[in-house]
Structures are given as C-alpha cells and as structure tokens.
Amino acid sequence: MAAAAERAEEEHEEWAGVTPDAARRLVGAAVEAFAERGYHATTTRDIAGRAGMSPAALYIHYKTKEELLYRISGIGHEKALRIMAAAAGAEGSATERLRDAVRTFARWHAEHHTTARVIQYELQALGPEHYAEITGLRRRTDRLLRQIIQDGADSGEFRADDVPGTTLAVLSLCVDVARWFTADGPRTPDEVGTLYADLVLRMVGAPDPGRSAGTPR
Amino acid sequence: MAAAAERAEEEHEEWAGVTPDAARRLVGAAVEAFAERGYHATTTRDIAGRAGMSPAALYIHYKTKEELLYRISGIGHEKALRIMAAAAGAEGSATERLRDAVRTFARWHAEHHTTARVIQYELQALGPEHYAEITGLRRRTDRLLRQIIQDGADSGEFRADDVPGTTLAVLSLCVDVARWFTADGPRTPDEVGTLYADLVLRMVGAPDPGRSAGTPR
DNA sequence: CCGGACCCTAAGCGCTTGCTCAGCGGCGCG
C-alpha cells in the first residue's frame, strides 16, 4: 500500500497545479491506471488504492470517475497546446518553426507517454459536453501546426500540395508516439523528437541541411 | 448462395470465412460495438442485440467475450500481414515496393477503419497468450516493411540513417489512420493511400519523380 | 408417430461496479 502510494507520487510534478495534496495523488494514480488498462477497465477502487486511500475518499475530491478523466484531459491538452503555441509563435523561418514544433511536441508525447496515452486515446469515454470542450483544444493545436505548414508552402520552403492532409499526418505521427513509446525502449524522448523532426522536414520537402552540403547556421 | 442474406450483410463481407451464419453476424456486431465504444465498454448483451439474438446465444459460438476479440484480431492482423507481404514480395525497386506497401496498407486502414481500430487499439484487452500470438503477427508485418526500407537504404535509393526508427514511424502513420478516419470525412480511402505514399517516399528521401505542381526551391 | 440433434431463449446466479452515508479521529481554537 505505502509502496503504491509512493510510486504514484514520485511521478512528475506535472500535476503541481492540482490541490490539495490528496486530489493530486488521485490524479497521478488515475493517469497511471488509465494508461495501463484503459478508462473502462480501471475501477475506482484501483485508483484509490494506488493513491493510498479508501474508495470513498475519491468522491470527496471528484464528483465522478469521469470528472477525473476530464481534469486530466484538460490539463494535458492545455500543456500540449502551449507546447505547440510556443513553437508556432517563435521567430524564424517556417522550417525552423516546424522543426521545433515537431521536436518538442513528439518529445513531450514520449516523455509523458502515460499522460499522453490517456488524453489522446481515452477521449471517447468523456461525456458529450466535456468531449466537445476538449476537442476544441485539439482543434486549436491543429490550427497552429497547419499555419506553420501553410506559411512554408506559401514561402516556397515546403512542397505540400495538400496542407490539411499533411498537417493531419504530422499530428498523427506525433500523437501516436504515446501509443508505442516505453521508457525501457531503445530511444530517449530527445532522440524521438529529433528523429521525428528530421523525418517531417523531409516529408514536407524542406531543403535538406547539413546532410551533404553544410548550411550556414 | 443465399444472395438476399449475404446482401443484407454486405458490410461484413470481410468475415466471409466465419461460419455458421450466426457466428459471422456476431463477429460483425462485435466489431461495430468495439470500434464505437471500446472492448471494455461493450456488453455481451449489446453485441447479441446488434446481431439480432439473445445474450445467451453468443456463448453457443464463442466461449467468452475475449475469444470474440481474439478471433477478430487474428483475422484482421492476418489480412494486414497479407497486404504488406504482397507489396514486399512484388517485383520492382524499393521505391516502387514502398509506395505500394504504404498505399495499400494505409488504404486498408481507412476502408476498414472499424475493424482496424479494434485490432490496433483494443489489443491490450486480450489475454496474455492470445496477446503474444497476435503480437507475433505484428512483428512479421514490421519485418517486411523494415526489409523494404533496408533494401532502399542499401541500394542508395533512400537516405535513412535510422532504419528501425523510420520503419516505426511509417507503420505508426499508417496504423493511426484507423483512429481519425471516418467515412464522412473529406478524403476517400484511395486518396489517403496515395497521399500517405507520397509523404512517406519523401520522408525516406526517395528521388522525386516528375512531381505534380510542386514549387521548386 | 417417435426421438434425438441442433439452435436458440427466458430466467437468473454470483459477482463487481460506481457511488453513498453515518460516523470516527485528529487538529486548531476558545
């Protein structure tokens, strides 16, 4: 029991904004459980147990199990949106911004693959109005990425005939990292990020730097 | 041939190998339900109801609900493997084989997105030994694709420093089609296949054939 | 007419689920 509680708590303090302490422990425990077995296969007893408390304690901090998922999804998608926004709003060419966007976005999905798995693959378990709200966040992320690719296509840096389709593919690539990534795999989150950034830049037909011909920094 | 009955079940033609008729109807109903709500959120009563029979009838044809998922996963992954094998075993350059592999593999995931969603995203609900068996099929699919990319890298057609990583990314791209594709979206399965084939060929740095209306740098 | 093989159903069993509620213990404050 105590071991389970400690393990839940040693997780990243990505939930630092959640108070009080018991509510935060519950979020951490729920993310772990949802990522492992999926929302519907996880019981409230399991979540409470991992957080080191009785099943009834969960309902002091959250009205329902679905509200827990909603809180997790909200925080996670807001974080993902901020990452994309930081890259999209930076100075630099479309190539530089796209590289940064894919690198950081894919890296986050690898590093926080448990959280990412929950927020990307358990969405359908949300109630209709919560689902709609979260979908709005995703659409904003999508628009930011699409604008980068559109900019590159307009300026001639990229060769993308189908900007929405290419955007979809890039986003799909990054998101799906959460499905296959494991901490004990051969790649670090950093490596996944740079690999994916390289692959995507070639996918959009960006000029190839540093490979055969050196480019001025 | 019971033409009328078969036409009524035309949605589920891909399960033609499943007999008797009631067992096939159950498979079709289960795929539909699993794809919509997920394995754990689907009840045996729902499956039986969609198939037009009582809950108890399910257990005449399948020992458990998990066995239904196992049958579905087996048939689906064997089909996916055959598609990949056909492309990998064809005559032609690595470029031609990769284009064909991605085009047909991605197209199948779009056209049969309900089945694909179940077999790719509900795997964890299988029991350990069934899971291991299905994972073996996936590994064979992976190897076939990796060999194509390796061939292209060896012959100099592709520029892929990280062959396993690139293989993972390509497979991930195609599989994830099942997650976002819907029949009422703007793209047909055929269009998804050709778009993805183009994107992947550029991703591996294949020489650019007479491109359409691209804007040369 | 029989008698069993084959499919199917109505009813329901044992269990787990999400969630509730009366009450308890330790803390801060008067």
Place this chain on the structure above:
DNA sequence: CGCGCCGCTGAGCAAGCGCTTAGGGTCCGG
C-alpha cells in the same frame, strides 16, 4: 480541556456485468 470541523473510512446498496442452465421449437431419418 472541550468542541466543532473536516478529511477520511467501513460497510454496503442498487444496478449491471459475464456467463450458465433448463427447456422449447424445428427439422430429419425411421
């Protein structure tokens, strides 16, 4: 010290779950 507050628990409820069982309708060879 006494008292209220609040986070929490033990016990448990109604509902729904996967799955079982006893039996009924239909067809067929005899």
